[in-house]
Amino acid sequence: MSDFVRIERDGDIGLICLTKPPVNALGVALRSATYDAVQTLLADDSVTAIVLYGEGRFFSAGADIKDFGRASETPTLPDLLKALNDSPKPTVAAMHGVAFGGALELALSCHLRVGIHGLQVGLPEVKLGLLPGAGGSQRLPRLTGMASAIEVICSGRNIADDEALRLGIIARLADGPAREAGISAARDIAAGALSATPTDGLNVAHDEQALAAARQKYSGKLNAPLKAIDAIEAAALPIDEGLPIERALFMELMESDERAGLVHSFFAERATAKIPEAKAEKRAIERIGVVGGGTMGVGIATAALLAGLPVTLIETAEMRIDAARANVEKNLAGAVKRGKLTKATHSVAVANLTASADIGALAKADLVIEAIFEDMEAKAGLFSDLDRICRPGAILATNTSYLDVDAIAATTARPADVIGMHFFSPAHIMRLLEVVVASKTAPEVTATAFDFARKLRKIPVRAGVCDGFIGNRILTRYRKQCEYLVLDGAGFDQVDRALETFGFAMGPFAVGDLAGLDIAKATRDRKAATRPPEERYSRVADLICDQGWHGRKTNIGYYLYEGGKKTGPNPGAEDIVAAERKALGITPKDFTDEDVVARVLTAMIQEAAMILEEGIALRPVDIDAVQLFGYGFPRHRGGPMHMADQIGLSEVIARIETYAAEDAYFWSVPPLLRQMQSAGQSFAALNDKGIST
């Protein structure tokens, strides 16, 4: 008997129940237990059919992603699937909840599949830099046809129960529980009401048009979808020829940096929830207050409404209240269009919104999030008012993106209840939430903030108090390095192109034009008085701004625009750069795109190492999560810390030392890097160090 499966009998039907929490991941322990259970039932002459089903929230989440990159242990998943496919007795998979990746492949190797209402299936391997490696690319086309299989596998999307039925992935959609639905299907097979067909015996026609269209669609992007198309093409061969082709392509991808980066990103999204305060008593959060009806306040209010929470939105004047309400309702209507809200939940969300000019309306709120303009005096005054008005135990959060949360907390008599919750615009869509823990913030307030973030389906990352916390602090260094590269010889478009080829959706200068160069200048002007004199400062952006060239909104900035579309570099901006180089006595250097990426990435890694040293971030993976889910760092690269391990610390240190010869103020090797280098440590190892909770 195994802890991971349970063998049951219902008359002549043999059942195997997967019982490995939390997700029935098909690691070697569960594979081995299931394989043995299949053999037991095959050897039992009183058993005429075999049903597989899962215990817990779902059938199974597929292969154990934690095993990736390690030597595969037997029985492999293909070994188990072959036993099910070759079974002389009908094999039935009864799936509920989710069946993703190897879980669906397990079901596809059975002779019949039953889904329980609400089931989601899918082959999301491409999202992990892989392709279905246990027959999925060979068996799915045999049920759905090549064209549908290409779309399902290359998109990696989830498929709802009715579509799974329509595509032929399941033969029946039934009410639960899965166990009974599986038994009923097995009995219907015996009665001839359902036919159990081993998938491997089916044929699938070659579909050149679908293959060519997919190759065109996915070319020039990630590798996995293209390899998946090659595997699916082999499904037109006899399955004994196709399976080895699939396996070879799968193993090739398993060794790729793309897979390592995407798997790291998968775990990064979940790792950040592991904080020292995780076990602290959480406060009930049922009534939310948001102060400020601008873009951020409206986005935050929308996010809370989407989570089904009642929100009181405070604005100063009636007309601004109407505008704020209208903007929230516009966001909610957008959520309906995106399928995030049904008509019913949309009505609830709209009814859950109260907009008022009376801050006294927050007296009963459990959590108030301030989202007014970034001015310390204004925030201090507001928090002092909130301290007086809000009930004892209410949590007061600031959405500030860089101001000192300790200073804000000090304006109240309840600093333990004050925390930072830095949302990213648009706040109802961006998943990252920097939870800024001030020196006096109580552990249960931090735990409650993380719990609230999960309710809003955000990815919370714990940050300490400093200028820019984690994300904006690294962004500042990233942008400075890009400006230095332009002063030293690179073009705006070369820097943008190099970083876009690396995987960023948009390079820094295109982003600047989009955001508005005047906005960035206002921030620089505010900080001018405290700028260290020894720090290199590029005047290029200021001079461009002074021409009235503010980016897209003026059709001219770093680039020229027509009808909102970029038409090319702005010669005027390039003239400004040339003049600045001359004035500074700079002889422009030729940089390769690799140089650009190396310098920018190294600048990010250097700052990230300092953020770790100062304890602003708990672990390297938290910094990766901020970059991946808030700043557009390409998922398949895994984040700056993951990349530092791939580049190698010695190389990172050597680069910093080389660059420091040109600019010893910007570049200096953080002590942490030298300590890690001498200890032969990686950032991945620091992640595994865990957090003492």
Ligand code: T1G
């Ligand atoms: N392997 C290992 N751990 C997994 C896992 C998996 N497949 N799926 C989830 N976990 C962990 C997760 O890290 C977390 O751990 C806990 O389970 C709860 O997860 C051969 C090669 C199933 C929809 O891509 O989509 O099969 O943080 O917080 O929000 O061709 O997990 O608590 O320590 O996400 O309810 C394909 C990935 C694998 C599915 C549940 N399968 N998982 O969501 O919980 S590749 C996937 C999910 C493959 C074959 C190939 C979701 C979920 P911890 P959670 P959830």
